[in-house]
Each structure stands twice: as structure tokens, then as C-alpha cells.
Amino acid sequence: MGISTPDQPNISTTLWRSVADQQHRRYFFELTHLPNTFWVSMDKLVAACLLATPVTAKEWKTVRFGVEGAYPPFSWTDASGEIKGFDIDLANALCQQMAVRCELVAQDWDGMIPALLSRKYDAIIAAMSITDERRKKVDFTEKYAHIPNRFVAARGTELTLTPEGMAGKRIGVQRATTHDKYLTDNFGSSVTIVRYGSADEAYLDLKAGRVLALLADASAIEQGLLGKEGGDKFDYVGPALTDRQWFGDGMGIAVRKGDPDLRARLNDAIKALRANGKYQEINRKYFKYDIYGG
Numbered sequence: 001m002g003i004s005t006p007d008q009p010n011i012s013t014t015l016w017r018s019v020a021d022q023q024h025r026r027y028f029f030e031l032t033h034l035p036n037t038f039w040v041s042m043d044k045l046v047a048a049c050l051l052a053t054p055v056t057a058k059e060w061k062t063v064r065f066g067v068e069g070a071y072p073p074f075s076w077t078d079a080s081g082e083i084k085g086f087d088i089d090l091a092n093a094l095c096q097q098m099a100v101r102c103e104l105v106a107q108d109w110d111g112m113i114p115a116l117l118s119r120k121y122d123a124i125i126a127a128m129s130i131t132d133e134r135r136k137k138v139d140f141t142e143k144y145a146h147i148p149n150r151f152v153a154a155r156g157t158e159l160t161l162t163p164e165g166m167a168g169k170r171i172g173v174q175r176a177t178t179h180d181k182y183l184t185d186n187f188g189s190s191v192t193i194v195r196y197g198s199a200d201e202a203y204l205d206l207k208a209g210r211v212l213a214l215l216a217d218a219s220a221i222e223q224g225l226l227g228k229e230g231g232d233k234f235d236y237v238g239p240a241l242t243d244r245q246w247f248g249d250g251m252g253i254a255v256r257k258g259d260p261d262l263r264a265r266l267n268d269a270i271k272a273l274r275a276n277g278k279y280q281e282i283n284r285k286y287f288k289y290d291i292y293g294g
Helices: 013-018 023-034 036-052 084-098 109-117 180-186 199-210 218-226 259-274 278-286
Strands: 062-067 076-079 101-106 149-154 170-174 194-196 212-217 234-241
Touching: 013 084, 013 180, 036 170, 062 084, 076 084, 084 101, 084 259, 084 278, 149 180, 149 218, 170 180, 180 199, 180 212, 194 199, 199 212, 199 218, 212 218, 218 234, 259 278
Parallel strands: 062 101, 170 194, 170 212
Antiparallel strands: 149 212, 149 234
16 A cells, blocks of 8 residues: 655555655655656756767778779779779778778779769779869868879860860760869860760770860870870870869778778878888889879
């Protein structure tokens, strides 16, 4: 049988009697009559404390890099199907520095970021420029290279980089790149932009005369066109292009926005490779100058 109190009829008789003196009984009575809002608030407080508890960063044992395999000298696929290039060597060196296993996942350029977001791999290392537009979807490490961009055409070709000078010209570019955006924004209404899935396809059309000129980064042009058989028939046209609005802050490794710990580890590894000379060793293997830039 319970003892009735003014507002609480079901307090146990034994429990009530165990609160010996009147002062303590008053405290007991007040505690048992706290409003429901108090307990709701306590629930919220406990939940907030749990959310505030630091979450342990993911322990990375393997890092999967998305690579293109069709953009020499950064990456290309040899006759045996093996992907090689600057990005590949750098990815392996980064994994070694971070003491993790390295996996390379080939991906067409157009699907690079969507495949990252769908977790096909953990990061993109594919000569990808760091731009504000891409930052809306992914995060980037600090730059690992910064290379000027150039137009290339048959020797003797004249090209004036104004809407009037470009009017009616057929200009080739790799689809969905910073070069594509630059052409579209500056000359889209006056030129015919021919878009390609890979740089190699673009070089073939330039050699065949199906486009007047191509726009790409200078290192790719040197390795993929000028440095190959018949490359002496072509040369750069116009000035080097480095405008941040279109060409960003250099090339970086892209990661998902939910992986800040991986981004931090990659940044530390890039700095370490620059400091211990491994970066420069890889650089010299593929380029005659420091592609890191100022």
C-alpha cells in the first residue's frame, strides 16, 4: 500500500518512511515531482555529451587511388596493361611514407569525382587542378604540382586569343577539364570546341588536321605530342595560361569531404617527400624541370 502525498499518490510506503527527517523528505518530494521537461532536458544533455565525445579517426591500412591511365606523363597504360607515370610513382611513394598498402583503380576522366563519391576508391591522383568549382564536391590536399597551360598547333599556325581572333576555329580539348571550361567561358560563342575523352584522342585529331589547335597543360603536350615521332611539326601558340579563375591553385589529390584525416595524412606525406628528396627523384624521372612550382 502506498502513502498519498498532495500530488504523488504512488510513492512506496517503505521508501517514504526511509527518508527519516522532514528536511530530507522535502528534498525527496521535490525530486519526485520534477516536471517532465526536466527529464527531457536531461536526455538532450546526455545526447549532447555523447555527440561531443571525440570520434577516433579511421585507421588507414589501405588507400585506394583513382587514376586515369591515359594522360602521360602523369599516367598511361603500357602494352601489358600496367599503369605507369608520375602520379603512379607518387601514389606509391605516399603510401610507403604513410605505411599503408596502395591500390590503384583505373577510371575514365569523366567519372573520376562521381566514382570517388560513390566510394569506388578513397582519393584521386590524376593531375586534377584544384578549383573552386571542384571544391564544392570534394576536398583537396595541398598542391603537388603546378604546371602552365598552353595551346599547341602545327608550326606556323597563327592564333590570336580574342573572340574575334578565335572566331570560326576548331579547337580540341579534353572533356570536363579546366581547359574545357576556359575555352567555353572565353570563346564558347565564337569557336567550335571539339571535346575528347582522352588526350591521346585529341593528339590524333590534331595530327590529322581535324582541329586547328589543342589546349592542355604543357607537360602533357611535351610528353604526349612534342616529344614523340612527328612532334617536331608542332609547337606552342600564344602565351602560357595560369589564370587562377580557370586553372586553380595547382594539382592536388582529391578526397571525400568526410575524410579529413586522410587529407591530413596525405598532406604530411607530400611535405615529407619534398623534404627527404623522394619527390624530386620522381620529378626528374619524368620532367626536365621542377613541376612543383613556386
